Amino acid sequence: MRRRVAVLGAVVLVGVVSVAGPAGRQAERTLEVEQLEDNLFVLRGGGGNSAAFVTDGGVVLVDSKLAGWGQPLIDKVGELTPNPITIVINTHAHFDHVDGNVEFPASVDFVAHENTRPLMEENNAVRGLGRPARPSPFEADGGHGLPETTFSDRLVLGRGDDRVELHYFGRAHTGGDAWVVFPALGVMHAxxxxxGKNIPIMDSNNGGSGVDYPETLRKVSEGITGVERIITGHSSVMTPADLAEYAEFVGAFVSDAQAAQAAGASAADFAAGWEVPARFSGYNKGPAERLTPYVEDIYAATR
Ligand SMILES: [Zn+2]
Structure with missing residues (x-):
């Protein structure tokens, strides 16, 4: 019998938090909750997928969503457990995973990879999104919300059933991608x-690397054991088999780009003409314009 988790009558709950919009109108900020275990929840909406891991010592939260979504996230976690949020882990530096940090109290310990903190401070635009970086929320309040606990290869938080492991396996989406494992539950936040099943952002402006991406994914697949379910950044919960297949998918894109470069094709022509190989069912290529800068980066790193 766990005393630390509120009893829930349904697996999926939908909650609505109303906040005043900039024009004084009410804007609804809705978070959808998926319960994976009695003490682990996925919270969707307002940016990347967040996870709330309820321990006796407090709630360990993974990713804090877009600006303005930190407080709705705090409120929603408060409906799930009376325990306070004590730790916020950021999987990487992108705005839709970190900007909510500033809405958390100073008592929270912010944790991220050692490359992620400087990237949050540098506030570089995301490669391929085609718009400048948004104003940094971390310049006010003496950097409140920036990670003060960082790690290089591995970090363990808590013990026993409350243990959380953070791993770094190299460059991929950014240069500071943390893989967060809840060993007692066999779950990882990626x-x-x-x-999800699409070509990822390969954010070279923030340390990411297309040519390194497949190998990093293979290292995760081989290096993380005991995990059965994987919380993805923006999609549904998947499996280790899905992750292994995703490594092959990204690998096929990168090696096909390198072959096209060797054959003299332009990055834009390759991006426009590449089709998802038939063996990857359910995958999306996305708009070719978005892929072109990633192909340009793969070409530049392969030359
Ligand atoms: Zn991202």
Whole structure:
């Protein structure tokens, strides 16, 4: 019998938090909750997927969503458990996973990979999104919300059933992608390094690498054991078999780009003409314009 988790009558709950919009009108900020275990929840909406892991010592939250979504996230977690949020882990530096940090109290310990903190401070535009970086929320309040606990290869938080492991396996989506494992539950949060079944953002402006991406994914597949379910950055919960297949999918895209380069094709022509190989069912290529800068980066790193 766990005393730390509120009893829930339904697996999926939908909650609505109303906040005043900039024009004084009410904007609804809705978070959808998927319960994976009695003490682990996925919270969707307002940016990347967040996870709330309820322990005796407090709630460990993974990713804090877009600006303005931190408080709705805090409120929603408050409906799930009376325990306070004590740790916020950021899987990487992108705005839709970190900007909510500033809405959390100073008592929270912010944790991220050692490359992620400087990237949050540098506030570089995301490669391929085609718009400048948004104003940084971390310049006010003496950097409140920036990670103060960082790690290089591996970090363990808590012990026993409350243990959380953070791993770094190299460059992929950014240069600071943390893989967050809840060993007692056999669950991992992959962040945007595994966003869903589509070509990922390969954000060279923030340390990411297309040519390194497949190998990093293979290292995760081989290096993480005991995990049965994977929380993706922006999609549904998937499996280790899905992750292994995703490594092959990204690998096929990168090696096909390298072959096209060797054959003299332009990056734009390759991006426009590439089709998802038939063996990858259910995958999306996305708009060719978005892929072109990633192909340009693969070409530049392969030359
Ligand atoms: Zn991202």
């Amino acid at each position: 962040g945007d390094a595994f966003p």
